[in-house]
Amino acid sequence: MHEMGIVDGVLSTVRATVQHEGATRAVGVTLRIGDMTEVVRESLDFAWEVLREEDPQTAACELTVEEVHPHSVCRACGNEFDHDVRHLRCPACGSGDTRLVHGRDLDIVSVEIETPD
Amino acid sequence: MSERTVDISTPILSRNDRLAAELRDRFRGSHTFVINVLSSPGSGKTSTILATNERLRDGHGLRCAVIEGDIASDVDAVTMKEAGIPAVQINTGGLCHLEGNMIREAVDALDAGVGLDAIDVIFIENVGNLVCPVDFDLGENLSVMILSVPEGDDKPVKYPGIFQHAGAILLNKIDVAPAFDFDQKAYNGTLDDLNPQAPRFSVSATKGDGMDEWVTWLVDRIEAARS
Numbered sequence: 001m002h003e004m005g006i007v008d009g010v011l012s013t014v015r016a017t018v019q020h021e022g023a024t025r026a027v028g029v030t031l032r033i034g035d036m037t038e039v040v041r042e043s044l045d046f047a048w049e050v051l052r053e054e055d056p057q058t059a060a061c062e063l064t065v066e067e068v069h070p071h072s073v074c075r076a077c078g079n080e081f082d083h084d085v086r087h088l089r090c091p092a093c094g095s096g097d098t099r100l101v102h103g104r105d106l107d108i109v110s111v112e113i114e115t116p117d
Numbered sequence: 118m119s120e121r122t123v124d125i126s127t128p129i130l131s132r133n134d135r136l137a138a139e140l141r142d143r144f145r146g147s148h149t150f151v152i153n154v155l156s157s158p159g160s161g162k163t164s165t166i167l168a169t170n171e172r173l174r175d176g177h178g179l180r181c182a183v184i185e186g187d188i189a190s191d192v193d194a195v196t197m198k199e200a201g202i203p204a205v206q207i208n209t210g211g212l213c214h215l216e217g218n219m220i221r222e223a224v225d226a227l228d229a230g231v232g233l234d235a236i237d238v239i240f241i242e243n244v245g246n247l248v249c250p251v252d253f254d255l256g257e258n259l260s261v262m263i264l265s266v267p268e269g270d271d272k273p274v275k276y277p278g279i280f281q282h283a284g285a286i287l288l289n290k291i292d293v294a295p296a297f298d299f300d301q302k303a304y305n306g307t308l309d310d311l312n313p314q315a316p317r318f319s320v321s322a323t324k325g326d327g328m329d330e331w332v333t334w335l336v337d338r339i340e341a342a343r344s
Contacts, residue, residue: 002214002249009129017123027120031129038248038278085277087310096313106252108125114118 003043007051010108011058017111018057026061028112034068035085036103041065070103133253136217140224140256147233150339151241153255155279156263157272158245161289163193165263165322166240167200172332179237179339184223186215186244193242203231214249215241220256238339247276258342259335262315265290266297270304273311281312287331292321 014026033039045063052058072088073080076095085103089096128134144151154162166183173179182203185193189208197204205223207215220241227233241257243250262283264272267290273280280286286308308317316334320327 002212002252005212005216006129006252009132012132013125013127013129017125021123024118036278036281038251085281086274086307088281089310089313096309098313106129108127108129110125111123112120113123114120117119 003039003047004051006039006106007044007047010048011051011055013108014058014061014111015055018113021113021115023113023115025057025059025114026111027114028062028064030064030066030109030111032066032068032105032107032109034070034103034105036070036100037106039106066109068102068105071101072098072103073101074098130252130254133217136221137254137256140217140220143224143233144239144256144258147236148343149233149236149239150259150342151239151255151257152335153241153243153250153257153260154263155243155247155250155260155283156245156265157247157268160245160263160265160268161322162242162245162263163196165287165289165320166242167196167202168322168325168328169332169335170200170202170238170240172328173238173336176332177336179336180235181238181240182227182231182236184215184220184227184239184241186219186242188212188244203227203236205230209244213244213246214253215243215255216253217255247272247279251278251282259284259338261285261287263287263289266294266299269297270300270307273304273307277311280308283312283315285331285334286312286315286317288317288319289322291319291326292324 014029018026048063052061070083074090074095075097077093079090079092081091088098090098156162170181173181183197185206191206194204194206205226207219207223241255260283262279318327318331320331
């Protein structure tokens with residue numbers, strides 16, 4: 001259940017954004033989460049529902065998650081390729097000397113805020 | 118009221134990442150090589166650390182210390198201290214992994230005790246868990262995954278993240294392999310696709326099988342990091 005810690009980190013950023021921008025509250029946050037992280041979506045959603053309600057600035061904030069599928073580049077032949085979480089070997093030349101470019105992403109993309117007119 | 122979107126583009130765990138970067142700088146300054154030891158409970162992390170320490174100390178003159186991460190108790194730290202290894206216990210109180218702030222406190226304690234400059238290698242024995250520790254950088258030089266034979270050859274299929282994350286993979290308790298239906302071919306086949314870069318070692322930490330090969334490779338890594 002490290003999703004609680006992840007949600008706590010997201011909410012800290014959301015609150016800081018609300019304050020920095022002079023907003024009344026946050027209404028949405030978008031995350032980018034790679035398939036190769038160990039985040040369980042159901043646990044994340046559960047933690048979000050529980051923890052966002054602790055602060056009126058975040059209580060109505062909706063969570064959107066963009067899934068990022070694994071993508072690697074082969075150091076041997078330069079091939080760039082998409083793959084699943086279990087196959088990191090280059091499909092073109094068979095080399096195991098590959099570098100994961102995307103798939104471990106764990107980022108806050110943006111926060112939607114409500115501001116007084 | 119009006120709504121607008123603010124671009125953030127920041128890692129969610131940026132606070133932990135910053136702490137890990139600070140720790141990495143500190144370890145570099147004291148020439149301390151740090152190993153994050155990962156596995157499920159009972160796979161032999163403690164006995165592997167003890168056996169590795171013995172060889173690093175006696176064969177290579179390297180001074181080791183241990184940071185123990187457990188949900189509760191100081192059983193492992195007591196074991197380490199009885200073996201003459203400086204050890205600091207972290208109790209996570211239910212948290213399923215270690216984070217950078219916990220490591221910073223433990224490193225402060227080691228620094229105040231024996232002094233970081235007098236430690237060549239720190240083993241961080243993470244909480245026994247094949248999922249959560251993967252996402253938290255602790256400033257380590259190397260992550261080592263330990264699987265034990267009784268756990269079965271299908272663990273890399275079920276928990277790909279931690280095996281993909283590892284810089285070296287140890288298969289422990291190889292001495293009891295004849296009693297278990299562990300398919301080495303299937304295990305190696307999965308890891309060939311999942312993490313072709315991490316070297317694999319078959320060991321028995323308690324009997325000593327394969328330990329010299331593992332320690333020889335590790336010493337090369339430690340020396341490379343120092344040069």
